[in-house]
Amino acid sequence: MSIITTNNLTKEYSTKFFGKKKILALNDFSFTVEEGEIFGLLGPNGAGKTTLIKLLLGIVFPTRGDAEIFGKKINDESYKSRIGYLPENHRFPNYMTGGETLVHFAKLSGIEWKQIPPKVDEMLKLVDLEKWKKTKIKNYSKGMMQRLGLAQSIINNPDLVFLDEPTDGVDPIGRKEIRDILIDLKNKGKTIFLNSHLLSEIELVCDRVAILNKGILIKEGKVSDIATYSDTYIFETSDLQNEVLNKLLTSFSITLSGTNLFRIKTTDINVLNNLIDFLRTEKILIHSMVKEKNTLEDMFINLIENRQN
Amino acid sequence: MIFISFILGIIKEAFAKKIVLALIIIYLVVVLLVIYLLNLESIDAVQTLLMASSANDFRQAIVNIQAYWILGGFSVFVLFTLFIVLVSSFVPSMLKKGYIDLIISKPISRAKIILGHFTAGIIFIFAALLIMITAIWFLLSLKSGVWNVNFLYSVFWFTYIFAVLYSLIILIAVLTKSTILTILINQLILFPFSYILYFLNDKLQAAAQGLIGGTGEFIIKFLYYLFPKPWDLHTICQNIIAGKEITSYQPVYTSLLFIVVMLSLTIFYFGKKDY
Numbered sequence: 356m357s358i359i360t361t362n363n364l365t366k367e368y369s370t371k372f373f374g375k376k377k378i379l380a381l382n383d384f385s386f387t388v389e390e391g392e393i394f395g396l397l398g399p400n401g402a403g404k405t406t407l408i409k410l411l412l413g414i415v416f417p418t419r420g421d422a423e424i425f426g427k428k429i430n431d432e433s434y435k436s437r438i439g440y441l442p443e444n445h446r447f448p449n450y451m452t453g454g455e456t457l458v459h460f461a462k463l464s465g466i467e468w469k470q471i472p473p474k475v476d477e478m479l480k481l482v483d484l485e486k487w488k489k490t491k492i493k494n495y496s497k498g499m500m501q502r503l504g505l506a507q508s509i510i511n512n513p514d515l516v517f518l519d520e521p522t523d524g525v526d527p528i529g530r531k532e533i534r535d536i537l538i539d540l541k542n543k544g545k546t547i548f549l550n551s552h553l554l555s556e557i558e559l560v561c562d563r564v565a566i567l568n569k570g571i572l573i574k575e576g577k578v579s580d581i582a583t584y585s586d587t588y589i590f591e592t593s594d595l596q597n598e599v600l601n602k603l604l605t606s607f608s609i610t611l612s613g614t615n616l617f618r619i620k621t622t623d624i625n626v627l628n629n630l631i632d633f634l635r636t637e638k639i640l641i642h643s644m645v646k647e648k649n650t651l652e653d654m655f656i657n658l659i660e661n662r663q664n
Numbered sequence: 665m666i667f668i669s670f671i672l673g674i675i676k677e678a679f680a681k682k683i684v685l686a687l688i689i690i691y692l693v694v695v696l697l698v699i700y701l702l703n704l705e706s707i708d709a710v711q712t713l714l715m716a717s718s719a720n721d722f723r724q725a726i727v728n729i730q731a732y733w734i735l736g737g738f739s740v741f742v743l744f745t746l747f748i749v750l751v752s753s754f755v756p757s758m759l760k761k762g763y764i765d766l767i768i769s770k771p772i773s774r775a776k777i778i779l780g781h782f783t784a785g786i787i788f789i790f791a792a793l794l795i796m797i798t799a800i801w802f803l804l805s806l807k808s809g810v811w812n813v814n815f816l817y818s819v820f821w822f823t824y825i826f827a828v829l830y831s832l833i834i835l836i837a838v839l840t841k842s843t844i845l846t847i848l849i850n851q852l853i854l855f856p857f858s859y860i861l862y863f864l865n866d867k868l869q870a871a872a873q874g875l876i877g878g879t880g881e882f883i884i885k886f887l888y889y890l891f892p893k894p895w896d897l898h899t900i901c902q903n904i905i906a907g908k909e910i911t912s913y914q915p916v917y918t919s920l921l922f923i924v925v926m927l928s929l930t931i932f933y934f935g936k937k938d939y
Binding site: 412415416433435436438443445446462463468507517 | 665666669670672673676677680757760761762763764765766767768769770771772773936938939
């Protein structure tokens with residue numbers, strides 16, 4: 356079941372008074388996000404990622420096209436009680452403590468007042484900020500603010516969570532904890548829409564991704580489909596003597612990465628078997644042989660470069 | 665319930681502005697101290713009081729002090745300047761990137777966000793005025809023995825004057841997103857300008873039409889009805905305290921219309937704006 360559907364969603368911003376000059380932030384963007392998946396949106400800076408989230412949340416208005424969330428048009432506010440949102444560079448009132456901030460946003464999300472205190476404690480524990488509950492947030496670090504923001508975005512137990520650069524400024528351990536929270540949410544059946552420029556992170560948690568460049572959708576699909584395996588095999592062996600190396604270079608066209616590490620690019624399985632036979636004949640020990648994987652990053656860079664070319 | 669939570673959140677923000685609150689408290693303490701130090705024990709002092717307040721009897725003298733000294737034009741300007749400084753940053757601070765996104769993403773309509781700000785400001789200032797006016801009234805009444813209940817009505821009148829100004833403050837704040845500009849436009853332009861219009865209109869009504877030509881009279885009348893009328897409302901308030909007859913409630917109705925127009929414009933603009 357589709358949770359988010361957009362049809363030719365377009366957003367133009369006016370840059371000058373009276374709208375003489377326009378910037379196309381999003382162009383005829385159509386896609387769907389299915390229930391229970393983690394959907395990642397990738398793209399370079401200025402690609403239109405944040406604009407898309409803002410359109411879906413009614414923070415900016417579309418120039419053309421429309422969108423639905425939970426089957427309701429985005430100008431209908433009722434769907435907002437079922438969503439959570441963590442904006443990029445969010446800003447909380449700095450006169451509040453961490454606990455007060457969560458109480459404030461819990462109330463605005465429509466949670467019953469009686470349920471708020473235990474919910475706040477649960478969320479602070481989840482993001483490891485229990486000890487900082489009564490500290491004014493102006494004393495929080497960037498990473499702590501990000502974790503508090505994440506807690507704020509899920510305090511109302513939303514069915515759909517929008518996260519814009521959730522790990523920005525968070526240390527590696529904190530990033531791992533955030534990833535674990537996202538996976539836990541997914542396991543509870545929640546749908547997550549994730550904006551990030553950290554491709555490795557998207558690859559680790561997302562089921563599907565869309566790549567956006569200059570407001571245009573250039574690729575969409577499962578991470579496993581996009582991050583495909585290449586035709587290159589990596590061999591790790593015992594030390595290779597010069598004589599063997601020469602034969603490998605001339606007969607098999609390998610690419611050397613060290614005295615015991617090389618790559619071979621081939622689609623012919625016989626070539627690969629001949630290579631193994633040769634190595635065994637020369638009494639070379641094969642420690643490992645791995646098929647190289649095209650990372651999402653490789654795919655992303657290729658797609659963006661192809662577009663620019 | 666979300667609307668009430670939103671209002672409570674803004675009132676909490678008002679309490680966070682400790683410097684302005686401290687100034688309001690200092691102002692109240694000074695007024696209370698002056699009342700406390702008033703010498704009403706000797707005949708000479710009472711005679712001086714009667715002369716200074718242009719009154720024929722002691723009760724009228726106390727009533728005049730309430731209406732024209734305690735709630736005189738200078739007091740109004742000082743008090744409202746403090747109030748406006750206190751509330752002027754509410755909207756601009758909400759409109760900052762990273763916070764407005766969060767507020768709009770919550771299940772509360774844009775119209776309610778504006779109305780929530782308006783209501784919160786009114787409730788806060790009403791509470792502040794209630795404490796101040798009641799404290800002043802109680803101490804002065806205790807000291808003088810004159811219990812003029814009409815003085816307490818000024819809580820409502822002053823709240824109403826504030827509402828008129830605040831409806832404009834919210835519009836300016838949404839348009840400019842600047843606290844400083846909001847304060848400047850309100851205190852340095854509109855407040856004095858509305859006084860000039862009030863003064864000129866008063867002169868016109870006092871049969872001095874000959875002083876200003878027909879076109880000039882039309883322009884003054886037009887601007888007078890267009891702009892907020894805090895000084896007219898203030899005069900009505902003073903007259904009620906002093907027990908005088910109110911000849912016209914026109915400023916009350918036109919000010920109410922002004923509030924409705926300002927809030928409608930704000931909601932319309934805020935409702936269409938991208939953040």
